[in-house]
Amino acid sequence: MKFFVKNMVCEACKMVVKSELEKLGFRCSFIGPGELEVDEALTENQISSFDEAIKAYGFELMNDQKGYQIEKNKTCGFRMD
DSSP states (O other): OEEEEETOOSHHHHHHHHHHHHHTTOOEEEEETTEEEESSOOOHHHHHHHHHHHHTTTOEEESSHHHHHHHHHHHHTOOOO
16 A cells, blocks of 8 residues: 655654554555555554654645645655646
C-alpha cells in the first residue's frame, strides 16, 4: 500500500514517520521524497490513526498522486502556471 506524505522532505522526517507507523505495528520502505510503501493493507481506521499521529509533527497524508506531484514541485521550487 502506497502513501504520499506532505512535508516529509529529509531523513529526520522519514525517521519520525517510520516510527509512528511502527507504533501501529507496520513496516515501511521509502520510495522517494514524500512517498512510502507499507507491505500490508491498512484499514481506514489504521490510516486515520496514522494520519493523526503524524499531524502532530507537521506531516499529512495526501490522498492522491496528483496532490503529491503538486507538493513535490512546490518543495523543489518549480512553478506550476
